[in-house]
Structure formats: structure tokens, C-alpha cells
Amino acid sequence: MTLLSDALFSDVMFYLVAAVMIGTAIATIMAKNLLQSAVFLIFSFVGTAILYLMLHAEFMAMAQIMVYAGGVIIFVIFTILLTSHLGESALHIKLPRTFIALMISLAFLWVMVRFVVLTPDLNVATPTATSGYASLSSFALRLLSTGPEGFVIPFEIISLLLLVTLVCAITIARKFKGEE
Amino acid sequence: MMTPSITHPIGDFIRANVPIPELAYLINAIICIVAICTVAFGAAMVLVYMERKVCAHVQCRLGPMRLGPHGCIQTVADTIKLFFKEVYAPNGADKFLFYLAPMVLLTAPFMCLSMIPFDHNLQVADISVGIPLIIAVNGFGILGILLGGWASNNKYSLLGSLRSGAQMISYEISYAMILLFVVMMSGSCSLQEITLSQSGNLFDWWIFKAPGIGFLAFLMFLISSTAELNRAPFDIAEAEQELTGGYHTEYNGLAFAMFYLAEYINLVTTSAIATVCFLGGYLPLSFGYAPVDHVLAIVPGFIWFFGKVFAMIWVYMMLRWTFVRPRVDQLMGLEWKFLLPVNLLLLALGAVFISLGWIVP
Numbered sequence: 001m002t003l004l005s006d007a008l009f010s011d012v013m014f015y016l017v018a019a020v021m022i023g024t025a026i027a028t029i030m031a032k033n034l035l036q037s038a039v040f041l042i043f044s045f046v047g048t049a050i051l052y053l054m055l056h057a058e059f060m061a062m063a064q065i066m067v068y069a070g071g072v073i074i075f076v077i078f079t080i081l082l083t084s085h086l087g088e089s090a091l092h093i094k095l096p097r098t099f100i101a102l103m104i105s106l107a108f109l110w111v112m113v114r115f116v117v118l119t120p121d122l123n124v125a126t127p128t129a130t131s132g133y134a135s136l137s138s139f140a141l142r143l144l145s146t147g148p149e150g151f152v153i154p155f156e157i158i159s160l161l162l163l164v165t166l167v168c169a170i171t172i173a174r175k176f177k178g179e180e
Numbered sequence: 181m182m183t184p185s186i187t188h189p190i191g192d193f194i195r196a197n198v199p200i201p202e203l204a205y206l207i208n209a210i211i212c213i214v215a216i217c218t219v220a221f222g223a224a225m226v227l228v229y230m231e232r233k234v235c236a237h238v239q240c241r242l243g244p245m246r247l248g249p250h251g252c253i254q255t256v257a258d259t260i261k262l263f264f265k266e267v268y269a270p271n272g273a274d275k276f277l278f279y280l281a282p283m284v285l286l287t288a289p290f291m292c293l294s295m296i297p298f299d300h301n302l303q304v305a306d307i308s309v310g311i312p313l314i315i316a317v318n319g320f321g322i323l324g325i326l327l328g329g330w331a332s333n334n335k336y337s338l339l340g341s342l343r344s345g346a347q348m349i350s351y352e353i354s355y356a357m358i359l360l361f362v363v364m365m366s367g368s369c370s371l372q373e374i375t376l377s378q379s380g381n382l383f384d385w386w387i388f389k390a391p392g393i394g395f396l397a398f399l400m401f402l403i404s405s406t407a408e409l410n411r412a413p414f415d416i417a418e419a420e421q422e423l424t425g426g427y428h429t430e431y432n433g434l435a436f437a438m439f440y441l442a443e444y445i446n447l448v449t450t451s452a453i454a455t456v457c458f459l460g461g462y463l464p465l466s467f468g469y470a471p472v473d474h475v476l477a478i479v480p481g482f483i484w485f486f487g488k489v490f491a492m493i494w495v496y497m498m499l500r501w502t503f504v505r506p507r508v509d510q511l512m513g514l515e516w517k518f519l520l521p522v523n524l525l526l527l528a529l530g531a532v533f534i535s536l537g538w539i540v541p
Contacts, residue, residue, distance in 0.1 A: 062312040070319020136309050
């Protein structure tokens, strides 16, 4: 005997996570303090990672936590700590700007909803990928295979691009002798 | 969704004997939480005592001796004292972030503990992305320290947390690379499979199995994890002489206890990861000589596991009381100019060894 069916349970969990995500996203914007905004943003990112996990996209969830929560946000916080005088003056935003921002976000929301509604088979398709499709091993094999399913050329191009970025960063940061 | 994909004897037993699946799910969850908390708090209590004793004996002292035989109740008394202290935030501190920081800091070690295989069946979650998740949640540790340092509204705390943040971000790269090296050798990201890939005798552990580079990788892991743990000799984050106490200067009572606890649980998890990745995890010691091996195999796996973990912890403690603290710039130079290139070389060498067939995963 079961009290909750699997579908109902995953629905409830989805709405719970979504509510947390929306709440923290709103808190990110509303927080007076820049550092508090960054902290709320982390919770929002972790919520996104949980949504990925619920869709069986394990590697996406890990990448979300590793890159956004663990990497980007840490650097954002570092930048905030090193540059601004926190807590001394909150951000002041004038009313016309708030109005324009509201209009733009409403327009964006409208476009997004329209596109989602236009997706074919939205009502019948299962929301999760087939089991194992997005697991780490199949993900890695697809990334490196040269067949029609493979992504080896984009993968190599991206790695080359990252290498170029690294070399550029070192070149900029490098100090030559006598230059101090 | 209610039944996890991983089958587990204890979990299966409860699922088979409790009539309501939701209740079984809840009981399983509670068992997991209690188990992890027991390991975490128990190990932390033991480690505080052990640290004081090891420190004392290195310095030719006796350490705590008054409470109980050889002072073994001293830690209990200290814990009770910490529990009853008043928790307050300094004037002008950001209260929300001040109390959030230690909680954020504690998430990482608990998530790591839940993935560690203590024995064949003693593991909360055997997930296929274990190593990436460990690397990912390490970021929360840095976050907790940065937030705690800033929210204290104290210049020493802020300086300490910025130093520590820079240090941990840098050394995390080496740490992650060594873990990736182990993943490459064993061909799996699951901690259980990494352990099982070392089954055989003593020379099948990754520290010896990969000729030469295994031991080098282990040394690299030791260095980068000591820095990652913020332990001496890499404790510039809380260098007492310079920063009074670093990022937790303003914390007291339970909030301070959480920082302290996180430090010691991190020590356990890091030693456990070292044990899993290099020292064969819960697999018993064996020399390839059947009469001795059969006797050693009688000892259950989790005793082997904790034995290896405490041996690793002892190594970390001896490191702490042996070496002197490097300067900030020396520390950064060590990571970016020495450890990182050597780790890249190690990864490349590992690939060469595997392609030549010298290492069989």
C-alpha cells in the first residue's frame, strides 16, 4: 500500500524545489546587500542542480554545482570583497529604471512561455531522459566518439579555446624583469 | 522515485519488513543521517583528544592528564562547555550571514562522508559521479570561510578569510587533478568501484600499483590536501601570531564549535578519500602469502578502513607539528609554479603508462 504515487511525489518535489528557487531568486534581487544577493544566488543555483538531478541529468547537476556554485559565485564574492565598500551604502535604484526592468522581464517571460507552449508533444512526452542516457560514462563516450552521435570536434575546439584563454591570462598577468 | 536505484542490504531489509513504503523510506533516511552524524561527531571527539596528545608527545609533554585515565574525558568536558556558552554576534556584524556561514561550511564534509564506502555494504550513497561531487562540494567550504570572515565585521577575520579563500581555490586545482588521476587509473568515478579496482594484495593499491607515479601522486595529494584543510604548515588563514585567529576570531559557543567540527570532519573525509583512492579502502592488508592473508581477512572491512584512516590522520598530525609555516607568497608559488605543472605531468604520464599497458585498470 502506498500513500503517495511516484508521479505525485516527484510533482510535489518539483514544486517544492521550484518554490525555493523562485523565492531565492526574488531574494537575490531584493537583498539590500550585494554579498547577501550572491549568497541567495547560490541557493538558486543549487535548486537548479536539484532539478537536473530529478531529470536524471547527473553530470549536468554536478557541472552546475562545480561551475556556478563552486566557481563563479566564489569569484563573484571575491570580487565584491576586494572592490566595494559593503554595507556602507545600499544600491539606490530610481523608479523609471525599475519600471523599464519590469517591462523587459515581463516581455521576456511572455516570449519564454510562448515558446514553451509551442513545443510539440508537451503534454505527452516524458520529462526525463531514458535511464542512463545522461550518466557520466555514456556522456563521456558520446563526447569523445566520432560517430553521428559524437561531439569530438566541438569538444576539441572548446579545449583549444580554453587553452588559448589560459595562455592569454598568463601573458597579461606576467611581470617582466624590471617592471614592478 | 521512492526506491533508490542502489540496492543495499540494510535498506532492502527495512523495505521488505516495513509495510508502508513511505515509512520505510523515512526510516532508511533516518538511519543514514544517524550513521553519518555518529561517525562525524564521534571521530571529531576522538580527533580533538588525539591531536592534543600527539602534539604533547611531539613537544615532550604529557597533554591532558587530569580528567579520567590519561585525560580521556577532557574532550567531553570541553564539548559540554562549548554547548553551554552563549552565542552572540558582534556589534555591526551581518547577523544573517554570520549564522549562515558555519552551516554552509558544514555541508561539504557531511556530503563527502555520505559517499565514502566504509565497507562492502556500509555506504550511504554509491553514486556514479562520486569524485566530481566531492570536487564540487569543496567549493562550499571556501564559501563558508569567506562569508564567515566578512560577516564578522573584523579586519583580522576578513584578511584571514581572503587569505584562506585564495589558498583553498589554488590548492583545489591540484587536489582535483590528483583525484582525476586516480579516476583515470581506476576507470571509474564511483568510490566503491575505485576501492574494488585495488583488490588483490598490497601491491595492487594505487600507491604501489602504478610504478613510481602512484607514490608521487600520493605525496602530491598529501601536500595539496593539507593546504585544502587549512592545517599547519599551510595554516596562514589562522596564523595566530599574525591574525589572532583568522576567519573565526569573532565566533564563540556553538557557532565556533561548528567551525571546529568542520575542520576535524574535513580531516576525516580527506583521510578517508586518501584511503579509498590510494590505500585500498576497506580491503584488508594482504601480502600475497595465503596463510597470513586468510588471518588478516578475518578482520572486518570497516576496522581496516578506520585503521587506515587513523594512520593517515596521524601522518597529517605529524606533518602539522613538524614543518614550519611558509609565507603567503611562498605558498602561492608552491602551488602555481610547482604542484600544478607536476600534476599536469603526472596526468600525462598516467595516460602514457596506461596506453603502454604498464597499468591495468
